[in-house]
Amino acid sequence: MSSKPSSSTPPPSVAMGRRAAGVSGAVLRGGGKRLLPFVYAAVTIAVIWELVVVITKPDAAILPSPWQSAQTFAHLVANGELARDVYASLRRVLSAWAGAAVIGIPLGLVMGYSHRFEKIADPFIELLRPISPLAWIPLAILWFGIGEIGKVFVVFIGTFFPIVLTTVAGVKSIDPTLINAGRVYGCTSGISLFRKVILPASLPSIVVGLRISFGMGWAAIIAAELVAAQSGLGFLIANGMEILRADEVLVGMVVIGVLGVMFDSVFRYAHRRLVWTE
Amino acid sequence: MLESIGKALRIRGLSKTYFTRSGEAVEALCPVNMDIRAGEFVAVVGPSGCGKSTLLQILAGITEPSAGEAYADDTRIHGPSIDRSMVFQNYALFPWLSVRRNVEFGLEHKGVPKAERREIAERYLKMVGLSAFADKQTNELSGGMKQRVAIARAFAVDPSVILMDEPFGALDALSRRLLQRELLRIWQEHRKTVLFITHSVVEAIYLADRIVVMTARPGRIRSEIEVDLEHPRDNTSPQFAELERDIYAQLDEELTRSFGLDQDA
Numbered sequence A: 001m002s003s004k005p006s007s008s009t010p011p012p013s014v015a016m017g018r019r020a021a022g023v024s025g026a027v028l029r030g031g032g033k034r035l036l037p038f039v040y041a042a043v044t045i046a047v048i049w050e051l052v053v054v055i056t057k058p059d060a061a062i063l064p065s066p067w068q069s070a071q072t073f074a075h076l077v078a079n080g081e082l083a084r085d086v087y088a089s090l091r092r093v094l095s096a097w098a099g100a101a102v103i104g105i106p107l108g109l110v111m112g113y114s115h116r117f118e119k120i121a122d123p124f125i126e127l128l129r130p131i132s133p134l135a136w137i138p139l140a141i142l143w144f145g146i147g148e149i150g151k152v153f154v155v156f157i158g159t160f161f162p163i164v165l166t167t168v169a170g171v172k173s174i175d176p177t178l179i180n181a182g183r184v185y186g187c188t189s190g191i192s193l194f195r196k197v198i199l200p201a202s203l204p205s206i207v208v209g210l211r212i213s214f215g216m217g218w219a220a221i222i223a224a225e226l227v228a229a230q231s232g233l234g235f236l237i238a239n240g241m242e243i244l245r246a247d248e249v250l251v252g253m254v255v256i257g258v259l260g261v262m263f264d265s266v267f268r269y270a271h272r273r274l275v276w277t278e
Numbered sequence B: 001m002l003e004s005i006g007k008a009l010r011i012r013g014l015s016k017t018y019f020t021r022s023g024e025a026v027e028a029l030c031p032v033n034m035d036i037r038a039g040e041f042v043a044v045v046g047p048s049g050c051g052k053s054t055l056l057q058i059l060a061g062i063t064e065p066s067a068g069e070a071y072a073d074d075t076r077i078h079g080p081s082i083d084r085s086m087v088f089q090n091y092a093l094f095p096w097l098s099v100r101r102n103v104e105f106g107l108e109h110k111g112v113p114k115a116e117r118r119e120i121a122e123r124y125l126k127m128v129g130l131s132a133f134a135d136k137q138t139n140e141l142s143g144g145m146k147q148r149v150a151i152a153r154a155f156a157v158d159p160s161v162i163l164m165d166e167p168f169g170a171l172d173a174l175s176r177r178l179l180q181r182e183l184l185r186i187w188q189e190h191r192k193t194v195l196f197i198t199h200s201v202v203e204a205i206y207l208a209d210r211i212v213v214m215t216a217r218p219g220r221i222r223s224e225i226e227v228d229l230e231h232p233r234d235n236t237s238p239q240f241a242e243l244e245r246d247i248y249a250q251l252d253e254e255l256t257r258s259f260g261l262d263q264d265a
Helices: A012-056 A066-078 A081-113 A115-128 A133-144 A148-172 A176-184 A190-227 A233-242 A246-274 B052-060 B099-110 B114-127 B143-156 B173-190 B201-207 B238-258
Strands: B007-019 B025-037 B041-045 B067-072 B084-087 B161-165 B193-198 B210-214 B221-226
Touching: A012 A066, A066 A081, A066 A246, A081 A115, A081 A148, A081 A190, A081 A233, A081 A246, A115 A148, A133 A148, A133 A190, A148 A190, A176 A190, A176 B052, A176 B084, A190 A233, A190 A246, A233 A246, B007 B052, B007 B193, B025 B052, B025 B067, B025 B193, B025 B221, B041 B052, B041 B201, B052 B067, B052 B084, B052 B161, B052 B193, B084 B143, B099 B114, B099 B143, B114 B143, B143 B161, B143 B173, B173 B201, B193 B201, B201 B238, B210 B238, B221 B238
Parallel strands: B041 B193, B041 B210, B084 B161, B161 B193
Antiparallel strands: B007 B025, B007 B067, B210 B221
């Protein structure tokens, strides 16, 4: 994106299309360089893993070789089980995370803007925040059983607080003259001020919060599925333990890690492209 | 109200007292009375902390006065209005919007249709010589360019009053000279009522029809000086120099008083 057309501006729809094309293009181009450190780490882990297997010769049910695990991976891909589990976990995380964003961002915007409201809401946040989402799992099972709602609830708890707190911090860091400028230039109602100034001004922090919370949600869902689930990556590895299939456990773990890195890089990319910088 | 005819701004007994965290009252602005005619360019100079920015914020409607009232075109000022636009010292451009969208911001809230908004923005960007930068992000501009965008934004909403809070205070000397000339040209063309706050005596004499000198905190009006010189004003002319001497003498007195230096003498 070095040359930008400055005089002849395309209509917004064309510009959007061009931007979208640029997005996928840049991912492909920049992908190789950014992938390299991960490839290096993965190869190192595989080599050490192989060495341990060769030297200690463990039972394959306890520690299979990388090659055996890769075969299990191929098998789980082929029979669709892995796709089913990834889909189940991802659906839970996405719905909980989106719900946390829908509630947490407006809450954070108002808390950051109004001292009075912050005084009312902040003690609850501070009191509940130190309780790990994992500590909510037993209660979630008691309340909602082992169905979908309980797991979504646990992820919601894990994603809600980082979203609220980063949004509050984002609003508080807004230069007050920007808010004054918004008011002088026509944002007479609170809603238009929020929509036109406060939300876009705090967007960089909000996007960071969304990214961090997604990572936390991804960690929380695995834990929730370990305890009570019939599907999902957490179920895959818990089940693998019970039926003495360490290869399935390892495949599940690797997939969790790789997907976690992928989601995070998508967020980083979105942050760089979509968010303004001062 | 006969006395108000032709007056864009009427300020009556306006004062502001702040309260610090410990509950201590700080008087920022003593009761101030002032009239500004429509189309007049008034500069306010005064020592730091004399409440001149507070005065401007009250007129903009973003700060409430503690007592007194201010009227814009006979309507009591209560809250901001797009009819009184403002230029801020630190530009206060919206960094998530392009240059063009920054200029269009106020127009959008005035309900101007999109095509017309764009046309108006183009016109005012041309006025400040930034047509080629319409699609840039604001972080790609220098300080002087940012302030030109802010001036375009202020004029684009076609207000009756423009409030300028030390608009050139953060600029380097050369950009400052350039923008002073530009502002004067634009003002002569559009004849808006301008209230201009500055630390620079030379800037005030160069631009204003009338200069209001404030006292040290708590701010009162110390004197008002009509500047009866033809534009463009030559800052090396004897009349200019005399005005400068006079205003500096007044400000020196205020500073001496505020630092308590006169007690030694």
